[in-house]
Amino acid sequence: MPPRIQSHRVSNSLLPFLSSSSSTSSSTLSASASCLSRYDFSTTSVSQTRHRETMFNWLNNEGSVFKYHVPGETNYVTRLQKGNDASQSSSPDVGVENKKPFPGNQDFVSESILSEELRMEIYKRVVEQKKSIRVVSVELRVDMRRVGAVIRLVELEKRWKQLGKNLALPYARAIHEMVPTTPLATDGNQPSHESTNDLPIHRLTEPQIFYPVPESRPFTRVDAGRVFSGAPALVHKEAEKSRDHLAAVDDLVRRTRTFERIGKGANEQQVLQPADMRIPHPQLILVEKDRMDHPNEYRERVKRYNERLADQDASEGKRRAVAVARREATLKHVEPETSRFQFRIQDVVVSRTTTGRDGRGPNAPGRRYGVPSQECKKGQVKIPTEVIV
Amino acid sequence: MVVRIRLARFGNKRQPFYNIVVTQARSARGSKPLEVIGTYNPIPKRPTTLFDDASGTTRPYKDISLDISRAKYWVGVGAQPSDSAWRLLNIAGIVEPKPHVQK
Numbered sequence: 001m002p003p004r005i006q007s008h009r010v011s012n013s014l015l016p017f018l019s020s021s022s023s024t025s026s027s028t029l030s031a032s033a034s035c036l037s038r039y040d041f042s043t044t045s046v047s048q049t050r051h052r053e054t055m056f057n058w059l060n061n062e063g064s065v066f067k068y069h070v071p072g073e074t075n076y077v078t079r080l081q082k083g084n085d086a087s088q089s090s091s092p093d094v095g096v097e098n099k100k101p102f103p104g105n106q107d108f109v110s111e112s113i114l115s116e117e118l119r120m121e122i123y124k125r126v127v128e129q130k131k132s133i134r135v136v137s138v139e140l141r142v143d144m145r146r147v148g149a150v151i152r153l154v155e156l157e158k159r160w161k162q163l164g165k166n167l168a169l170p171y172a173r174a175i176h177e178m179v180p181t182t183p184l185a186t187d188g189n190q191p192s193h194e195s196t197n198d199l200p201i202h203r204l205t206e207p208q209i210f211y212p213v214p215e216s217r218p219f220t221r222v223d224a225g226r227v228f229s230g231a232p233a234l235v236h237k238e239a240e241k242s243r244d245h246l247a248a249v250d251d252l253v254r255r256t257r258t259f260e261r262i263g264k265g266a267n268e269q270q271v272l273q274p275a276d277m278r279i280p281h282p283q284l285i286l287v288e289k290d291r292m293d294h295p296n297e298y299r300e301r302v303k304r305y306n307e308r309l310a311d312q313d314a315s316e317g318k319r320r321a322v323a324v325a326r327r328e329a330t331l332k333h334v335e336p337e338t339s340r341f342q343f344r345i346q347d348v349v350v351s352r353t354t355t356g357r358d359g360r361g362p363n364a365p366g367r368r369y370g371v372p373s374q375e376c377k378k379g380q381v382k383i384p385t386e387v388i389v
Numbered sequence: 390m391v392v393r394i395r396l397a398r399f400g401n402k403r404q405p406f407y408n409i410v411v412t413q414a415r416s417a418r419g420s421k422p423l424e425v426i427g428t429y430n431p432i433p434k435r436p437t438t439l440f441d442d443a444s445g446t447t448r449p450y451k452d453i454s455l456d457i458s459r460a461k462y463w464v465g466v467g468a469q470p471s472d473s474a475w476r477l478l479n480i481a482g483i484v485e486p487k488p489h490v491q492k
Contacts, residue, residue: 334480335448341433342450343480350426350456365454366408366425367399375401 074178078103101178114142114150114193115181122147123154134281135309140184141192144280197281204228204272218243221274229272231262246289249276253283253308255315283308390414394463394478395471396429397422405431409455409474411463426463427455429477455481 059067062080069075099109114122118140125136126147133151137144160167182193211227213219222242226233234242242248251257260271276285286308290301332345348354348365355364360371374380391414398418400406407429410422433449460483464470470478478484 332481333450334482336480340448342448344450344452345457345481346452346454348427348454348456350424350459355425364425365456366410366428367406369421373401 069177072177074101074103076103099180110179112180112182112193113176114146115183116176117184118142118182118193119150119154121184122150126151132309132313134283137196138281138284139190141190141194141196143194143196146194197279197284199275199279202228202272202278221245221276225272225274229262229269231260231271245274245276246286249282249285250308252277253286254311255319256311283312392423392463392466392468393471394426394460394468394474396473407431409453409460409477411468414469424459424463426459427453429453453477453481457481457483 066075066077066079099112100106101110102108122136122140122142125131125139126133131139133144133147136142137147140147142150157167182191185191205228207228209227218239220243222245223233223239233239248257259273261268262271263269276282279285283305287301287305290304294301330347332347334343334345335341336343350365353361353363355361360368392411393414394409394411396407397410397412398405398407408422408425409427409429411424411426412420412422416422430452433451435449436447455477460478460481464478464484470484472487475484475487479486
């Protein structure tokens with residue numbers, strides 16, 4: 001905004017009486033002192049200082065580049081400083097600079113976020129094309145948990161749009177310009193957003209165990225897993241079989257494998273599996289093995305990969321059908337005429353076996369009597385700390 | 390003394406949750422009942438999970454868990470359901486709807 005002409009005149013007339021470092025209080029004083037002058041009709045502050053003029057000079061010359069920002073980039077004043085540095089010293093690292101959203105904190109380097117196109121592509125593939133989260137995660141190189149989160153958030157966004165709620169689009173746009181984003185590749189070479197196949201740390205692997213093994217005895221990762229979970233060692237024949245870990249991974253990918261469990265009651269848990277089986281995408285091990293064995297049979301490899309995934313989908317579907325049938329067997333759905341709700345009546349068992357002798361058994365229906373609720377106790381975390389995909 | 394089938398409120402402020410209990414009519418709401426035969430969660434839930442896709446409904450639902458054989462037994466020996474318990478037992482198909490009494 002260029003300064004108004006009138007205020008120019010005022011400042012000029014009062015310039016000899018004001019020091020350059022006049023504060024607001026002195027300006028109000030001088031304004032009241034000039035009340036009797038012929039400018040008493042003016043409501044403009046009289047402190048038209050040199051600062052204001054230099055500000056407008058700067059805005060009209062150097063600063064004019066900041067008036068409209070380049071989409072996809074930040075619009076910080078520090079850019080001028082950087083420009084000077086760059087002209088003096090050669091080759092500034094543009095890639096790294098772009099990852100620093102806060103010019104005051106040069107130590108903070110931001111990770112990339114998903115671009116809008118990539119986000120919508122994930123949603124499209126999972127919800128519209130009905131691909132599994134596992135497949136989409138491998139194709140677009142995004143973690144499975146993030147894929148799940150994207151789907152939930154896009155669903156939420158759609159619901160909000162339906163309800164007519166306002167979305168914070170300017171905010172989203174600003175964030176996308178501040179931090180780097182992972183684009184959606186059009187030519188099929190999708191850049192990796194993050195590492196998708198990290199091995200999670202299992203609780204059972206935390207203790208350090210001293211376990212002496214004779215040199216003459218083979219001891220593999222399968223055996224180590226058994227030691228960690230306190231399972232007895234395998235007999236010789238089974239141990240021989242367990243060493244074919246690719247077959248085991250294949251079974252796992254096709255979902256035709258059952259896992260041994262150990263422990264009693266509430267302590268029952270699955271025997272710890274080797275790392276090949278615990279990574280998020282074990283099917284990629286087989287893909288890699290296939291590529292090493294048959295480097296020139298691309299189509300055959302893709303066919304085998306798809307076949308494995310189809311097997312997996314079929315087994316998953318079967319398992320889900322069994323789970324639903326088991327659940328529905330004890331559940332009755334009632335939709336009364338007079339109510340807008342459905343009632344789901346689960347048949348439970350009240351007997352000595354469920355309630356226990358003192359009536360406080362954990363399997364009995366209903367809230368317990370005489371067992372205080374931990375709800376208001378100190379240190380109870382009520383915010384969910386993880387989402388199971 | 391009369392034995393009643395009624396609801397006992399649990400849960401926190403604005404998060405009601407009820408045990409369906411069999412108890413003496415004159416005992417306090419929070420006292421220990423003869424038997425807990427089920428629960429009722431009056432807060433409706435939206436069908437979102439995989440299981441709900443299979444059931445193919447769009448209505449919000451409320452969960453009731455009930456030992457139906459025990460409920461039939463207690464009704465058979467003369468336990469009197471309260472109005473709200475009567476409604477739930479009717480939904481579960483154990484008793485006829487309560488006849489409307491003209492005042």
